[in-house]
Amino acid sequence: MKLDEKKFTKDFVSEVKATYAIDVKDSSPLEQLMALGNLIKRYDSSNWKNTSKKYRQKDDKQVYYFSIEFLPGRLLKSNLLNLGILDTVRAGLSELGLDFEKICRSEPDPGLGNGGLGRLAACYMDSMASLGMAGNGNGIRYRYGLFKQVFMNGYQVELPDDWLRNGNVWEIRRENRACVVRFGGHVWLQPQADGHLRPVYDHTDDVLAVPYDVGIVGYHNGVTNTMRLWSAELPPSADQTFYSQAQRDRIDQITEVLYPDDSNAAGRSLRLRQEYFFSSAGVQSIVRHYLLDHSTLKEFPRKVAIHINDTHPTLVIPELMRILLDECDCPWEKAWQITTATMSYTNHTIMQEALETWPIDMFKGLLPRIYQIVQEIDRRYRQEKLPIFGENTVDKTAPLGNGQVRMAYLAVIGSHSVNGVAPLHTELLKKDVLMDLYRIYPERFNNKTNGIADRRWLQLANDPLSKLIDSKIGKDWRSNPKQIQTLSAFENDDKFLQDLEKVKIENKKNLSKYVKDELGITIGTDAIYDVQIKRLHAYKRQLLHVFEIIREYLDIKDHPQKKVIPRVHIFGAKAAPSYHYAKSVIKLINALADLVNSDKDIGNKIKVVFIPNYGVSLGELIIPAADISEQISTASKEASGTSNMKLMTNGALSLATMDGANIDIVRAAGKENEYTFGLTADDVYGYYRRGDYHSSDFANKNPELQRILNTLIDGTIPGISTEGHEIYDSLIRYNDEYFVLADYAEYVQKQKQISQDFTNRKQWEQRSLANIAASGTFSADYAVARYGEDIWQVPYDRILK
Structure with missing residues (x-):
């Protein structure tokens, strides 16, 4: 955008006065940040509005990137850079006697992610906008981040990451786009006059999902895409009854904190609630938006791509099936064709513990209708694949097995594309982690190496x-x-x-x-x-x-x-x-x-x-x-x-x-x-195959290494008597897993x-x-372009050289 320093300083002074009824010289860095954020949003508002309008008018295919984490970092400098006004704003604030860097530091890091998974999602959002690709993020608006880490006597202590304490200047609450997400209760299928089975819900635990939209500004191209984050709130009460504090707390929990402790059943149940909450809300929103301009679902996969970033959003698959079957009266075969053509899945790990599974009893009690659909996916999968691949392979790869709902397997079966994120990783998926599913669906597997913004x-x-x-x-x-x-x-x-x-x-x-x-x-x-x-x-x-x-x-x-x-x-x-x-x-x-x-x-x-x-x-x-x-x-x-x-x-x-x-x-x-x-990976797998790794041999043959190991347990390093022995034992007694x-x-x-x-x-x-x-x-940019061309079939404007 075009902006000169004089206009900016005038606009900024007016914004501070209008927002806080004070002069700039009397404002705090936080107040300056909030005023500056509001002003930038206003500068960008026409871009955001026009981008959404253009996508709708052109009926562009849009990609919806579902991720339980987004880790965008502070957005002030990023938005200024991408709008092309960073130097202008920096100079204007300096002219006003303000410290630009201090203002930037007053912006909290949004507590919406933990590490690489969330940062990758944020990088990809930035690239979609900068390429001019119709890309949308879909996640959770956590009230608190993962945690604020402090060290006390050398130990990690987790404190609440109250990143929303002063609000988020970049978000817009859109209550008119809210939707209801159902948990629990009882569901049965009632025959209709035309022979259809219609689900009937009883005593469900309903939650209102309210979207908060954040504009993702493209680099020097006038494009602003949307990252939609869902907040769990009390649904409106039809009979004017009051909710108890326990009911309020139970709903607040859903979007309170990223990755609740899943070492107990209550924590695992809460995490499953989180995953269904944002998956259901997002898919409902997508279908509703699609039906504004389309009278049939025939074109759905040609206009919508839904991407599953790791296993956490896998419930988008049965949720889309639920909407197509129950609300749009699609026959199963058509609904399944639409769903698999729409979905794609990125696997981010070969660690078995990260390939999510949920106990069937927990899953069925919390998501009864979704479980019915997963059951039917499982039944049809077994029926189709058993004659071809045999009972052993089908049992090992079906969505339901060993008393668990297996999310990674459901993600592969319900998607048209499955990708790893580096060539070695993709090969290991094919040869090891998802080997049997690769045998069944070899055409679905591909590699898309990660990238950074x-x-x-x-x-x-x-x-x-x-x-x-x-x-x-x-x-x-x-x-x-x-x-x-x-x-x-x-x-x-x-x-x-x-x-x-x-x-x-x-x-x-x-x-x-x-x-x-x-x-x-x-x-x-x-x-x-x-x-x-x-x-x-x-x-x-x-x-x-x-x-x-x-x-x-x-x-x-x-x-x-x-x-x-x-x-x-x-x-x-x-x-x-x-x-x-x-x-x-x-x-x-x-x-x-x-x-x-x-x-x-x-x-x-x-x-x-x-x-x-x-x-x-x-x-x-x-x-x-x-x-x-x-x-x-x-x-x-x-x-x-x-x-x-x-x-x-x-x-x-x-x-x-x-x-x-x-x-x-x-x-x-x-x-x-x-x-x-x-x-190398081959060396590691060789040890696994032969079972002949003996960590003590390496320690015994290397006096220097033995001496280092002894420092863990001989008092050389003060204050680690318990931790030192634990680590020493993991390496020697328990044979050094890594x-x-x-x-x-x-x-x-x-x-x-x-x-x-x-x-x-x-x-x-x-x-x-x-x-x-x-x-x-x-x-x-190159990674997202490859996704757009090979997986999503979503066009983009910028020509990459």
């Missing part, structure tokens, strides 16, 4: 680097990310490489200031910033990184005069509240940090920084400062990863196993520009190589440049 992770997170790139190759890369590959021409340009190093040091200064201000730890900018930021899980092997820190610490204690390259080991990670082992690893990291950071013999040679409450905004601060990107999951366990792409884009070199999208990154940037190590000890020696070798290589500054910057130049291929 480089607008946020480079243009916004690393403005100094973005401007340096502009100075060398112009700005075309901002719209066509693969054009960044032309930077390779400057690999021998000494001045450019020095400028690249200066940018990294500037970003390190920003992070070091935050660490000093918030944690009281002083870190130098001459050190290697060794970064591991991701969810805390045993398979992601933060433990391997910890062992390297212990090794470095012991080596310096043994050889205090030895010259070393300084290291700052940086962690950011949350553990699920009920994941005891992961929380023990957090305690270990914090105890080790206390030991290392306070040891005068160590000084500034090693620092350990565990930044609490990691999220999008902290990622934007940490990632541009990173030298090393730790991507050290057990080979075959990480579906793709996206932090690897974000760190690569900002010039970090990967220390990586050949797992997930690490393989693609190594191929794109060149193996000589990364540090690869460890068992092969930490098997990969230790080669991991250490690569870490030593990193310290040596870091001293050759020109070569290091050349390798950093190689990563930046190769990163464009991992833009979410």
Whole structure:
């Protein structure tokens, strides 16, 4: 949009006065944020309105992306960048004597996601809008986020993430689009005069689903798509009766918090309620919108694509069937053809515990009509496939089995497309996790490697680097990310490489200031910033990184005069509240940090920084400062990863196993520009097949490793008597499920190589440049374009070069 500084400052001053009845000089940063957000929404309102109008007038096919998580991060800068008015607004606020960055920091991170799954969904929403693709998000408006993480005596403590305390300036409540979602009660099928069976509901537990829409602004193209988030509220009472507080609390619970503790039956039941709530509300909304302009359902799959982002929204399949059968009088065969042609499913994991299952008794009691439909899907599936594939294969793949409703299997059976998110992951789905379903539906399986929104992770997170790139190759890369590959021409340009190093040091200064201000730890900018930021899980092997820190610490204690390259080991990670082992690893990291950071013999040679409450905004601060990107999951366990792409884009070199999208990154940037190590997926599966992995053998053959293991239990690291023994036993007594000890020696070798290589500054910057130049291929724009072309058949406007 076109906006000059004078008009903006006038509009902003008027907005503050109109909203708060005060002058700008008397307003707080939060008030300035709210006024600025309202003003930007007004600037963008015609785009949002016209986008929706255009889609409807052209009768474009639309994709609806269902995800239980969206992790958009702060939207102020993103919206300003995409509208093309970031510099204007920054200058205008400065002219008014206001601190733009302080205003930005007053915006809370929306508590709508946990990690990679939610951030991927947000990146894809950004790309859909920026491509001019008719894309809609569908999720839950959580009152509280996952949790606010604080450390007390080194332990993770979960506090409420009250991100909506002051409201969300970007959302619009649309009560006139609300719908009712039914739970529980009794349902029976009553024959009608025409022979149809009509469901009759009795004593249901009804919930009103109210949508809150957030505009997703496209990059410089006048497009604003919609992310719709549903809030659970009390339904209007027809007979004017009053609801009890218990009834109110039961409904509020549905959208109160992301991922309620599912270690007990009540928590699992609540999570199932959440999943059906947003799946049902979303599908009802889609069908209602479609029927405004279409008199029959014949065109439904040609006008609507519904995407299931991991298993959580799988209930969209029986919910669409319910609406088609019960409300639109479709015969089963037609309803099933419409449903499978509409649905597509992305699998994000090979971890069995993440392939959701629900006890049949719980499912049937909570969702009686949906269970009836799943039963019929199961019956027809068995009837059709049994003669072809045999009882054993059909039993292993049917939606109902072993007393469980198996969501991943239902998602595959009810969709026309099933994709993994990196080539290795997709192959493992075919050969292992969903092997039998791949035999039955080979044509459905395909790969779509993940991508990231480089607008946020480079243009916004690393403005100094973005401007340096502009100075060398112009700005075309901002719209066509693969054009960044032309930077390779400057690999021998000494001045450019020095400028690249200066940018990294500037970003390190920003992070070091935050660490000093918030944690009281002083870190130098001459050190290697060794970064591991991701969810805390045993398979992601933060433990391997910890062992390297212990090794470095012991080596310096043994050889205090030895010259070393300084290291700052940086962690950011949350553990699920009920994941005891992961929380023990957090305690270990914090105890080790206390030991290392306070040891005068160590000084500034090693620092350990565990930044609490990691999220999008902290990622934007940490990632541009990173030298090393730790991507050290057990080979075959990480579906793709996206932090690897974000760190690569900002010039970090990967220390990586050949797992997930690490393989693609190594191929794109060149193996000589990364540090690869460890068992391959074939090696891991070989151990599984033979059953001959013995972790104690690796410890017994390596005195250094044995010494490190002993520090967990001999008091070297104070304050971890319980956690240290637990972790030690997991590795030795319980045979090291994720092969930490098997990969230790080669991991250490690569870490030593990193310290040596870091001293050759020109070569290091050349390798950093190689990563930046190769990163464009991992833009979410290309990933979403592939989804649009291959799976959704949804057109888009922007031509990608």
